[in-house]
Amino acid sequence: MVRGNDPFKNERVLLSLMPFWDPQIPPLGLACLKSYLQKDGCHVKTVDTNLEMQFRECYDRYFHILDQTVPPGKKGNLYNIGNQVFRNHLMAQLNYTNKEKYIELVKILVYKTFYTDIDEGRVQEMNQVLDDFYSRFKAYFLDLLDREKPTVLGLSVYGDTLPASLAAFKWAKEKDPSIKTVMGGGIFADQAAPGSTNLEDLVEYTTDFIDIFIIGEGEELFLRFLRGELDETQRVFGLKDSGGRYVDISSLQVPDFFDFDLGYYPHLAFYGARSCPYQCKFCSETINWGKYRKKAVDQTVKGFIELYKRHSCQLFLMTDSTLNPTITPLSKAMIESGAAIYWDGFLRADRHVCNMDNTLLWRRGGFYRAKLGLESGSQDVLDLMNKQITVQQAEKALAALAYAGIKTTTFWLFGFPGETEENFQETLEFVEKCKDNIYEADCNAFNYYLTGQVNSGEWLKNNKGVLLYPAWAKDMLISQTWILEGEPSREESYQRVCRFLKHCEELGIPNPYSLEQICRADGRWKKLHKNAVPSLVDLKNKDNYINESQNIKKLSFAVNTMPEEGEEWL
Numbered sequence: 001m002v003r004g005n006d007p008f009k010n011e012r013v014l015l016s017l018m019p020f021w022d023p024q025i026p027p028l029g030l031a032c033l034k035s036y037l038q039k040d041g042c043h044v045k046t047v048d049t050n051l052e053m054q055f056r057e058c059y060d061r062y063f064h065i066l067d068q069t070v071p072p073g074k075k076g077n078l079y080n081i082g083n084q085v086f087r088n089h090l091m092a093q094l095n096y097t098n099k100e101k102y103i104e105l106v107k108i109l110v111y112k113t114f115y116t117d118i119d120e121g122r123v124q125e126m127n128q129v130l131d132d133f134y135s136r137f138k139a140y141f142l143d144l145l146d147r148e149k150p151t152v153l154g155l156s157v158y159g160d161t162l163p164a165s166l167a168a169f170k171w172a173k174e175k176d177p178s179i180k181t182v183m184g185g186g187i188f189a190d191q192a193a194p195g196s197t198n199l200e201d202l203v204e205y206t207t208d209f210i211d212i213f214i215i216g217e218g219e220e221l222f223l224r225f226l227r228g229e230l231d232e233t234q235r236v237f238g239l240k241d242s243g244g245r246y247v248d249i250s251s252l253q254v255p256d257f258f259d260f261d262l263g264y265y266p267h268l269a270f271y272g273a274r275s276c277p278y279q280c281k282f283c284s285e286t287i288n289w290g291k292y293r294k295k296a297v298d299q300t301v302k303g304f305i306e307l308y309k310r311h312s313c314q315l316f317l318m319t320d321s322t323l324n325p326t327i328t329p330l331s332k333a334m335i336e337s338g339a340a341i342y343w344d345g346f347l348r349a350d351r352h353v354c355n356m357d358n359t360l361l362w363r364r365g366g367f368y369r370a371k372l373g374l375e376s377g378s379q380d381v382l383d384l385m386n387k388q389i390t391v392q393q394a395e396k397a398l399a400a401l402a403y404a405g406i407k408t409t410t411f412w413l414f415g416f417p418g419e420t421e422e423n424f425q426e427t428l429e430f431v432e433k434c435k436d437n438i439y440e441a442d443c444n445a446f447n448y449y450l451t452g453q454v455n456s457g458e459w460l461k462n463n464k465g466v467l468l469y470p471a472w473a474k475d476m477l478i479s480q481t482w483i484l485e486g487e488p489s490r491e492e493s494y495q496r497v498c499r500f501l502k503h504c505e506e507l508g509i510p511n512p513y514s515l516e517q518i519c520r521a522d523g524r525w526k527k528l529h530k531n532a533v534p535s536l537v538d539l540k541n542k543d544n545y546i547n548e549s550q551n552i553k554k555l556s557f558a559v560n561t562m563p564e565e566g567e568e569w570l
Contacts, residue, residue: 009041011226014150016047018157018164019055019137020086023048025269025317026262029156029185029218031255036219039253042226045148046259049164052140058133062086062126069122070114076497079513080444083160085109088469090163092476093130103127105473112468115491134167141168145175154222157185162479166206173209182225184214190449191479194238197450198479203235205478212237217247217274249274250295254303257311266518266536267317268307270343272300272326294320297329304334304341314546315368315539318345328358331365340547342539344369344407347397349389354396356554359404364550368533369407369439372397377430378423381416391426395434402437403555405531412443412500415493417459417484424496428503435507436528440521442511443500445493448484459484530555 015030027048034044049055066082067075088109096102103123110118153172157165169181183206192199194215203213212230214221215238224230230237239246255269262268273294304316320326323345334341347370352358359367374394376382382389401408412427431441450465459465465482468490474480483490504511510521515537522535531553534546 009043011042011152012148012150013037013042013044013152013154013226014047014144014148015044015154015156016049016144016168018049018155018161018168019052019133020059020083020164021050021158021161023050023265025267025319026257026260026265027156028255028269028271028319031257031260031269032252033154033218033222034259035253035256037223037226038256040223044256045150046256047144047148048260049137049140051261051264054136054140055133058129058136059086062129065122065125065129066110066114069110069118070116073502074114074116074494074498076114076494076501077443077511080442081113081494081497085113087160087163088477088481089126090130090133091166091478092473093127093134094163094167095476095478097475101472102476105469105476108469108473112490113494115494137164137167138171141171142175145172150179152180152182152226154182154184157183157187159187159191161185162187162191166209166478169206169209180225181209181211182214182222183210183212184218184222188213188215190447193449195450199236201474201478201480211235214238217242219247219252220245246293247274249293250299254306257307262311262313266515266540267315267344268311268313269319270300270303270307270316271319272297272323272330273320294326297326297333300326300330301333301337301339304343305337305339308339308341312542314340314342315536316341316343318343320345322346322348324348324350324352327362327367328352331362331367334365335361335550339366340545340549341366342368342533342546342549344371344409346371346373348372349374349394349397351393354393354400356400356403359400359406360552360554363404363406363531363533363552366549367406369409370397370401371409371411373411373413375411375413376416376419376423377427378419381419381423381427384418385413385416391430395430398434398437402439402529403531405525405529405533405552407439407525407533408437410438410441412441413446414443414496414500415446415488415490417446417486419488424499428500431500431504431509432507435509438509439525440511441500441504441509443497445490445497448482450482 015033017027017030027046030046034046038044063079063082066085067078070078089106092102092105103120106123106126107118110116153169155165155168165183169183172179172181188194188199192202212225213236215236220242221230221237230241257268273292308314324347327347343366347353349372375385375387377391379391382391398408414424431438448459448465466485468481468483469477488496501511508524510517510524512518512521518536526532534548538544539546
């Protein structure tokens with residue numbers, strides 16, 4: 001890999017995100033990597049293939065078939081849990097050699113997710129959709145290679161994008177064996193986490209068409225790869241190959257989004273920290289990113305303003321795992337700047353979030369939506385998860401945020417090991433009690449990984465993990481899926497997802513996906529809360545400059561009457 005004194009400047013790097021990924025934000029990781037590489041003169045192009053409507057049309061057709069197949073009481077959040085069927089079916093479509101076993105596997109995939117049978121006719125319809133997708137995708141991708149003529153192809157890969165990514169790597173090497181191929185992304189946080197047999201199998205499967213894998217932060221290792229500084233006998237690289245040094249995120253330039261058509265995304269993306277200071281047992285954030293690091297708030301504010309000047313976008317989604325350590329100083333700095341920027345992100349329902357003076361301050365600083373991983377309305381389950389919050393805090397946090405008009409997107413997790421039916425009923429009761437302070441409610445069933453989660457080792461030691469799909473399916477699926485034996489069962493967990501969503505629907509709590517549904521949810525929020533943030537549609541209209549946040553007033557009729565921790569009701 002010796003390429004002269006300044007070899008990487010001669011490289012043409014194509015960074016891309018393959019289907020299927022919901023384009024809520026432009027790919028932040030690719031934009032960060034582009035700004036890092038090109039500051040030293042490297043030519044970089046970034047492409048989000050998920051904006052191609054021809055692929056979305058295939059996705060919609062596939063899920064239309066699923067929607068017709070699954071009984072109403074078992075659908076749950078179809079476009080969420082159904083992705084497990086979709087991505088495994090996409091992988092099997094790439095690798096099957098026996099048509100009969102392939103059809104049998106697809107039936108199993110549907111049953112193990114929705115616990116309903118699917119007939120062979122429906123399977124054949126779904127197969128035809130995937131045939132159509134791969135035909136379209138191959139033509140598109142080869143044309144992309146012809147247009148960009150990359151010498152290096154880097155793909156950011158997640159579980160849902162793995163099949164299309166592997167197909168793209170194969171086609172790239174078939175077209176030009178000299179092209180250098182690099183795989184990174186979030187898949188190494190869970191499905192193919194370091195130490196897992198899935199990672200070993202993936203590395204072996206891709207011997208002929210992926211040159212290197214970069215796990216975790218990609219900036220320094222990708223640059224060293226381009227400069228020919230990595231060991232050519234090694235294919236998998238991570239933090240230890242950087243001498244244990246983390247990237248100094250305070251030294252990084254703002255992400256470069258210029259290649260993306262930003263009109264397609266509801267939000268622009270930014271970040272103020274990497275990793276997480278907490279250790280929830282089901283999470284993989286700290287395993288993937290390592291040490292928690294944050295920028296100075298002034299740097300984040302300058303980044304907001306610079307990106308607004310570049311793209312005229314007022315609404316940002318912060319990708320930090322939690323904003324708790326920075327939200328108050330960031331809000332104060334935003335107020336001092338005078339900039340009208342709206343930003344949302346993940347927040348833990350700790351005691352600071354229960355304070356209405358705090359939430360009003362954050363609202364004035366532009367905080368738009370709190371994405372709250374509440375997970376359960378049962379204290380027993382929260383303790384099992386090591387959430388380090390209380391049910392009472394969750395209730396007070398929702399009330400304080402809603403009082404300030406901040407949207408509250410809540411996330412719930414069902415089927416965590418040890419969750420009982422009584423625990424689940426406590427969650428339903430909690431949601432009913434707090435329904436007017438919940439902007440939306442989304443949920444998932446618990447997923448278990450052999451490695452990658454905070455508690456993976458403990459579960460592996462104390463429980464018997466079993467394969468979800470038959471062992472003979474491995475040649476088609478490549479990656480295997482495990483579940484934990486014990487209560488609640490996987491089927492019960494998915495039934496709870498369905499029951500929870502039905503309960504929320506009856507209470508009038510939305511779980512919006514489309515723009516039309518979001519508009520209705522925004523209308524409901526405005527009717528419920530006088531300080532409600534502007535609607536998404538208003539903020540996405542670049543002809544409007546909205547500057548109402550710093551004028552938010554304290555509502556005299558709203559009094560925080562809930563007791564503090566340890567106090568009794570009067």
